[in-house]
Amino acid sequence: MRGVLKRAVATLALLLLAACGPVPHPFEHETANPLVEDRRALSTLSVQPVGGLSGLDEAIIKAFEDEDVPAASHPPAAGGLWLRGTWLAGKGVSWVLQDPKGAVVGEVLIPVPEGAFNDLARLQTAKASAKALAHILRGEDPKASEEDIDQRPRIALPPLKAPKDFDAEGLRRAAIAALLREGYVVSDAKGLPVVLCDIHITPPPAGMTNGQDLLELSWVVQSPDGKELGKVTQGNPVDHLLLTGYIGPLGRAIADSAAPGIAEVLRKQSATAQKTSP
Secondary structure (H helix, E strand, O other), X not given: OHHHHHHHHHHOOEEEEEOOOOOOOOOOOOOOOHHHHOHHHHOOEEEOOOOOOOOHHHHHHHHHHHOOOOEEOOOOOXXXXXXXXXXXXXXXXXXXXXXXXXXXXXXXXXXXXXXXOOHHHHHHHHHHHHHHHHHHHHOOOHHHHHOOHHHOOEEEOOOOEOOOOOOHHHHHHHHHHHHHHOOOEEOOOOOOOEEEEEEEEEOOOOOOOOOOXXXXXXXXXXXXXXXXXXXXXXXXXXOHHHHOOOOHHHHHHHHHHHHHHHHHHHHHHHHHHHHHOO
């Protein structure tokens, strides 16, 4: 199944940009996302128990879901990464990402709330840890992504329209993160440009053995008054098992592929508006 996932991630790509005219190849100069290009990051991260901090391993596995990072307590697949934590009294928990040979590929120190390590402290530590480690896995600079966030343009991204078993909220979270990397902050404020997403899944013809579902997505960018500014369309055959439950790396691949095109539509419209304004 991992091979199917890798093929789906590698081939799901932008097919069409329309409505606002041709957009000049927005992906040609994009830096590859390590979570998409590195096969280790497409397999499940193996989280080990942390001595002295009971239940933290289970809590961070759950917290990783919000970061769209697959994690579990069992050993990783061949070539996968291990995550080991060490409690340093008075300092926090030191997390180390290691490859199969034991080489360190990333590390971070996360403070642990003072006092008893209760449910609240465990949750806070897990969420902070998962967020920091996800930045490392994606090759992101967390300071760079936050220091000018108040100055970035806002857009709206309502819930995605999708079949009931599809992880639409997981894809929406991935899209929010991808759009943030493109310089746009998703907001609930009124009067903003809106990005709408419609998702269709077409099963293979009856009787076809080993057939894959056709996954099609249409991202429509609208002005605040509802005028269509542009559209990004994606489509690819995908194994049915990847389209039910946690969407994980496939969702990141979809979002990372669509976000630059969406941003290009928004930038073109902004430039046009500035030229026509008095």
